[in-house]
Amino acid sequence: MIKDNQKLFNRLHVLLDALVIMFSYAFAWFLKFRSHIAPFYTGADVGALSGQTYFSALIFIVPGYLFLYYLFNMYTAKRAGSIKREIYNVIRANTMGFVLFIGVLFFVHLDDFSRTMIFYFYLTNIFVDSLLRFAIHKWLRTLRKKGYNIKYILLVGYSRAAELYIDRICQNPQWGYVVRGILDDRIPRGTEYRGVKVIGKIDNLFYILPQSQLDEIAVTLALEDYGRLEEIVSLCEKSGVHTKFIPDYNSVIPSKPYTEDLNGLPVINIRRVPLTNTLNMVMKRAFDIVGGFCAIILFSPILIVAAILIKATSEGPIIFKQERVGLHNKPFQMYKFRTMEVQKPHEEKKEWTTRDDPRVTKVGKVFRRTSIDELPQLFNVLMGDMSLVGPRPERPFFVEKFKEEIPRYMIKHQVRPGMTGWAQVNGYRGDTSIRRRIDCDLHYIENWTMGFDIKILFLTIFKGFINKNAY
Helix, strand or coil, rough: CEEEHHHHHHHHHHHHHHHHHHHHCCCCCHHHHHHCCCCCCCCCCCCCHHHHHHHCHHHHHHHHHHHHHHHCCCCCCCCCCHHHHHHHHHHHHHHHHHHHHHHHHHCCCCCCCHHHHHHHHHHHHHHHHHHHHHHHHHHHHHHHCCCCCCCCEEEEEEHHHHHHHHHHHHHHHHHHHEEEECCCECCCCCCEECCCCEEEEEEEEEEEEEEHCCCEEEHHHHHHHHHHHHHHHHHHHHHHHHHECCCCCCCCCCCCCCEEEEECCCECCCCCCCCHHHHHHHHHHHHHHHHHHHHHHHHHHHHHHHHHHHHHHHCCCCCEEEECCCCCHHHHEEEEEEECCCCCCHHCCCCCCCCCCCCCCCCHHHHHHHHHHHCCCCHHHHHHEEEEEEECCCCHHHHHHHHHHCCCCCHHCCCCEECCHHHCCCCCCCCCCCCHHHHHHHHHHHHHCHHHHHHHHHHHHHCCCCCCCEE
């Protein structure tokens, strides 16, 4: 069975990692003290510590690094995992090991121990262990495609979740999953989906489980059958077969749900919003104030020239104010350079700008295409109505319209709207798909970090200012 093979493979993997650590350490020592081609070569006789002293440290280094690998989940089964994630964990574990190594040497006052050699070890270990994991990853996927190292799975319940699960397995044969069949009380026996058949009723579990021919059971009950969920899970766990639950409400719960414990009661938050954390809010607001102030100073020549051009080429105000919906659904006045002929208020509220719109001035076309018209929103950022990065705010009329048409549209108002955002740098601005835009906004809201904000700002500089969809 797979369980026994997995244990053997994990032990072999630990052994290989130990050998890699020892090899990387020995290679780093060779580079530092024996190789004439390496930078910072000092020679065999330089330094107060002997080779025996250096290599005796492996007694602590090998188990220490293996423990770090365990802490960073590098020995858990990752059939559907990404090699990029594995290499990322290798870098994280080795970086932690490097910091701890240097810290220990500092506290024990072992000043003669070569820090350069430790750095060579750090780089070599990352490189060699990444190669090892890449090779193992490719080897296992090749085996699974050929029909080896397969996990046999039974689905309990026919639902949309069951179909989606089968879709993923069919699209990724390298995962090595084979669905033996589906048990369901509502769907007739023999019903087939992508080669997987309904083979009986749910009560057939009593006869199937004792045969021990399964590696996993996936509970994929339809919502109307959730009354049997506890009974089914209890029965599966008694058999010792690994059981997982795939809910039939994935459209509601995000792919990475945020859970909390209320005195033993598990609570799943429907939407994880990192910016509801006070520290995150303060960090982002401070970044907005400093960044907005610096941007105003940096772009002040452009602001002045733009104001002069608008005044000289068309009648009307320089700044165009428009009501938008912001944080917690509160309306605010958003500032832009005026790029269109002056209109009556009731005309501009319900019309979107389209390609070759006759209302746009000649100067306005240039401003819109280069996003210069958006620069006055830096003052909205300083006032706290907007952020440098976030979902774009929309007019009240469209908010009322979209919240009825597009699921989860109103979630975007849980954070401050932004001058630029993940949707905009991916090309969704102007007259483009609202649904795609909302998907990008939700991804940003659920995965926010300061690093993500900085990434979006850089992408805006290189691909967001000039956009073919901005009319």
